[in-house]
Amino acid sequence: MVVAGVNAAGKKASHSSFGKDARLHFQSQFTEVRSKGCSQAGQYCVVNILMPPPDAKPRAAFSISKRYSKLAVVRNRARRLFREVYMRVHGDFPAFWIIFVPRKRIQCATMDDVMQDAYAVIRKILCAYDAQN
Helix, strand or coil: CCCEEEECCEEECCCCCCHHECCCCCHHHHHHHHHCEEEEECCCEEEEECCCCCCCCCEEECCCCCCCCCCHHHHHHHHHHHHHHHHHHHCCCCEEEEEEECHHHHHHHCHHHHHHHCCCCCCHHHHHHHHHH
């Protein structure tokens, strides 16, 4: 039984669409997305997508370094926004590997602003991919 986000073992319940199996973990995966994939900048983020993914599973990562902000609370907000964007859009598109990189402007943006921007950038990359194939 899950109560208020805690399972029977007393641990936090993970969200089904963004568990450990839905993340990019290794440097080799990041390198593959950046070298073989497509990149597009939006108003609030830069998105790198590799399609189709080598393992046929949708995966995501968020590259948010101290260069973006020295404050952890600011970096964590960007991470939460991107996680929510991914959970909302991953079912709307075929499987891909994606890396989100925040831009400074995201600090003043609302969730709706980030959602619209990221969705438009993802759609633009995938349309360009479809046009190539």
